[in-house]
Amino acid sequence: MVRSEATRICLAKHSDKNSILEFCQHTWDNETDYIASVWDLWSADLSGYILVADFNGQPIGMIRLVQLSTTEGWWEALRVDRAYRRQGIGTKLINAALDLSHSLGLTTVRACVSVANTSMHPLMNRQGFKPLGNYVVYSAEATDSAPTALKQLRPQDCERVWATINRFALEEGDRLFVVRGAKWQALTPEILAQRLKQGWVWGVSNGDGLVGLFIRSQMENPDGTFWIGWLGGTQTGLSLALEDLCSLAHELKFQAVGGFLPQSDSLLPLTKAVGYRVSDASTYRIYAKSLDKA
Numbered sequence: 001m002v003r004s005e006a007t008r009i010c011l012a013k014h015s016d017k018n019s020i021l022e023f024c025q026h027t028w029d030n031e032t033d034y035i036a037s038v039w040d041l042w043s044a045d046l047s048g049y050i051l052v053a054d055f056n057g058q059p060i061g062m063i064r065l066v067q068l069s070t071t072e073g074w075w076e077a078l079r080v081d082r083a084y085r086r087q088g089i090g091t092k093l094i095n096a097a098l099d100l101s102h103s104l105g106l107t108t109v110r111a112c113v114s115v116a117n118t119s120m121h122p123l124m125n126r127q128g129f130k131p132l133g134n135y136v137v138y139s140a141e142a143t144d145s146a147p148t149a150l151k152q153l154r155p156q157d158c159e160r161v162w163a164t165i166n167r168f169a170l171e172e173g174d175r176l177f178v179v180r181g182a183k184w185q186a187l188t189p190e191i192l193a194q195r196l197k198q199g200w201v202w203g204v205s206n207g208d209g210l211v212g213l214f215i216r217s218q219m220e221n222p223d224g225t226f227w228i229g230w231l232g233g234t235q236t237g238l239s240l241a242l243e244d245l246c247s248l249a250h251e252l253k254f255q256a257v258g259g260f261l262p263q264s265d266s267l268l269p270l271t272k273a274v275g276y277r278v279s280d281a282s283t284y285r286i287y288a289k290s291l292d293k294a
């Protein structure tokens with residue numbers, strides 16, 4: 001039996017790729033793992049660190065930590081070779097990601113776990129991660145019509161857009177938005193200003209006020225879907241935004257709209273009423289852990 005003490009955690013080397021992709025072919029029983037499709041992209045990304053569990057020179061596990069801002073980190077892609085599970089390697093990889101976060105000066109680390117992945121939730125609790133809420137993937141086809149309600153907002157709108165976000169985001173989890181292939185990050189006025197400059201923020205107005213707001217996101221591998229990073233508004237504002245997003249997606253040459261949005265009793269009927277599908281199989285619980293300053 002492998003002891004976790006005999007396993008070293010180190011940064012991934014180019015030569016680890018084949019062994020890792022080999023055991024990742026068996027990650028799930030009935031699903032293909034996505035690690036092979038992102039490995040090269042991740043290896044070249046300077047904001048991310050792939051950590052490998054090495055047992056006698058053989059890679060038997062991995063985790064990736066991404067630095068999202070000066071204070072926030074995100075870990076993902078925790079994998080342990082089936083032959084070495086239940087020997088403390090997963091725990092050791094999470095601890096290594098937390099140690100690295102600490103040494104980078106990060107004060108918050110988040111991660112998401114599929115609700116269906118029942119063995120992971122006790123591990124997250126044991127590691128001191130607190131659940132922030134469940135998110136579900138909503139999706140709809142792009143529709144061949146011109147957007148009428150959503151208008152692109154400009155950098156000079158920053159102050160009123162920030163005030164609108166604060167009006168609609170009442171809890172900590174509401175002020176998180178989705179970036180770079182489903183990583184959750186806190187919205188700040190600085191990030192909002194960047195997104196406005198990129199032309200990635202749209203609003204639905206009613207008179208002088210904003211009643212709906214949408215911030216765009218994207219996957220690390222662009223996939224033809226127009227991704228929602230954050231959505232907020234009144235019931236009417238949200239309905240108008242959700243419907244119009246399908247037209248906006250078409251105008252911008254995407255095939256579909258998708259979003260990881262809160263699994264809330266108020267949002268579900270609204271999205272369904274305007275033709276969105278909700279995939280119950282893809283419900284994710286977001287966790288956060290605060291770290292002391294390094």
Ligand SMILES: CC(C)(COP(=O)(O)OP(=O)(O)OC[C@H]1O[C@@H](n2cnc3c(N)ncnc32)[C@H](O)[C@@H]1OP(=O)(O)O)[C@@H](O)C(=O)NCCC(=O)NCCS
Pocket residue numbers: 027028077078079080081084085086087088089090091092112113114117119120122123
């Ligand atoms: C999840 C995974 C990384 C765990 O790796 P591991 O090395 O087996 O984890 P550990 O040995 O450190 O287990 C720590 C705890 O997790 C829980 N756990 C892990 N696997 C479990 C299982 N199959 N059933 C029930 N609980 C389990 C237990 O609480 C365990 O503690 P215990 O052994 O003292 O009871 C591994 O099973 C894996 O690669 N699974 C597929 C990919 C995956 O689910 N990744 C996580 C995505 S967020």
